[in-house]
Amino acid sequence: MDLILWRHAEAEEWQSDDGHAVSDLERSLTPRGEKQAARMAGWLDRQLPERTRILVSPARRCEQTAMALGRKYKLRAELGPDAPPSQLLELAQWPANKLPILIxxxxxxxxxTIAQLLALKEGECPVKKGALWWLRYRDREAGAQTVVVTVQSPELL
Structure with a gap:
């Protein structure tokens, strides 16, 4: 199974121009974020198999990141801010799913989630805005493994 985890691109700050608080789910991508999403989407579109399922947080910035890819996707409330990794993995049906999943x-x-799958001691792995981690689950004679296929950052594409 391939699990691709893409962090939304750069988004606007918590406060709007008039000083009124913007809901976390309503924050939009900045112009820089739009460029990050487009750059990563261009690379990713060439790499993703056609049958990849795409699941997206309902936050506006995540949906805007997904729209840059130009493929069908589903908004899933389970992927909202501060969702637990267990919920993400259950939604992706890790590691049993046969289809590649982009979240x-x-x-x-x-x-x-990355830290859990790679058994990192710190319990959390930093993921830059607009970047993605492509992980693969595979069964070997020595046992099950999660391997890193690639890590990409929009600034390096």
Missing amino acids: IGHQPTLGQ
Whole structure:
């Protein structure tokens, strides 16, 4: 199984221009974030198999990141900010799912999921805005393994 975890691109701050608080779910991508999403989407579209399922947090910034890819996706409330890694993995049906899954979501959930799957001691892995981690589950004679296929950052594409 392939699990691709893509953190939303750069989003606007918590406060709007007029000083009124913007809901966390309503925050939009910045112009820089739109460029990050487009750059990563261009690379990712060439790499993803056609049958990849795409699941997206309902936050506006995540949906805007997904729209840059130009493929069908489903918004899933279970992927909202501060979702636990267990919920993400259950939704992805890790590791039993036969289809590749792309999840567009948030920190710290993505970093905690990566740390759990790779057995990192710190319990959380930093994931830069707009970056993605591509993980693969495989069964070997020595046992099950999670391997890193690639880590990509929009600034390096």
